[in-house]
Amino acid sequence: DAMVIQNPRYQVTQFGKPVTLSCSQTLNHNVMYWYQQKSSQAPKLLFHYYDKDFNNEADTPDNFQSRRPNTSFCFLDIRSPGLGDAAMYLCATAGNSNQPQHFGDGTRLSIL
Amino acid sequence: GQNIDQPTEMTATEGAIVQINCTYQTSGFNGLFWYQQHAGEAPTFLSYNVLDGLEEKGRFSSFLSRSKGYSYLLLKELQMKDSASYLCAVREDSNYQLIWGAGTKLIIKP
Numbered sequence: 001d002a003m004v005i006q007n008p009r010y011q012v013t014q015f016g017k018p019v020t021l022s023c024s025q026t027l028n029h030n031v032m033y034w035y036q037q038k039s040s041q042a043p044k045l046l047f048h049y050y051d052k053d054f055n056n057e058a059d060t061p062d063n064f065q066s067r068r069p070n071t072s073f074c075f076l077d078i079r080s081p082g083l084g085d086a087a088m089y090l091c092a093t094a095g096n097s098n099q100p101q102h103f104g105d106g107t108r109l110s111i112l
Numbered sequence: 113g114q115n116i117d118q119p120t121e122m123t124a125t126e127g128a129i130v131q132i133n134c135t136y137q138t139s140g141f142n143g144l145f146w147y148q149q150h151a152g153e154a155p156t157f158l159s160y161n162v163l164d165g166l167e168e169k170g171r172f173s174s175f176l177s178r179s180k181g182y183s184y185l186l187l188k189e190l191q192m193k194d195s196a197s198y199l200c201a202v203r204e205d206s207n208y209q210l211i212w213g214a215g216t217k218l219i220i221k222p
Binding site for chain 2: 033040041042043045048055090094096100102103104105106108
């Protein structure tokens with residue numbers, strides 16, 4: 001039973017065309033994270049929410065935005081994707097800071 | 113600064129034992145996690161250490177020495193399905209963020 005669900009698994013968009021990635025969870029976890037991961041690199045945290053409290057990483061480009069309309073859903077909006085934004089985008093949740101993060105299957109984003 | 117070091121790649125034989133090391137330098141320490149990540153898939157949680165010593169979970173064990181800034185993941189009775197990347201991640205303090213290593217790609221040969 002999938003607990004953190006990301007849609008779609010694969011997304012192709014055009015250079016500069018806005019794209020939205022979605023994540024939902026059935027765990028009722030307080031914390032939700034968005035990571036960017038490129039091949040053979042560590043996951044890079046973009047932002048996270050504790051409930052509705054939004055926390056942006058200092059080096060996350062302005063091109064990346066996020067919304068969390070309720071506990072279950074979180075969205076990643078890329079306003080004007082560039083070729084360098086092609087990557088795997090991972091959503092994760094955690095009940096609190098002492099618990100491991102649970103990841104969705106990820107969305108692999110390609111930019112044409 | 114923050115730094116987590118792991119070997120880039122390791123090779124081992126099916127049925128054998130392998131130890132994957134992780135050293136970290138962080139401004140604080142509040143727990144270390146190991147995750148497994150198969151190619152093209154999301155990381156899955158393996159183990160968590162916050163106190164010194166060994167945590168055992170079936171074929172997998174994880175060890176922590178806080179004074180040395182060192183952890184290892186021990187995999188026994190290796191199976192072909194253990195071929196994956198293994199990521200070490202440290203939580204610096206009581207916040208919700210992890211500092212991630214780049215992962216160790218483990219190749220299992222028959």
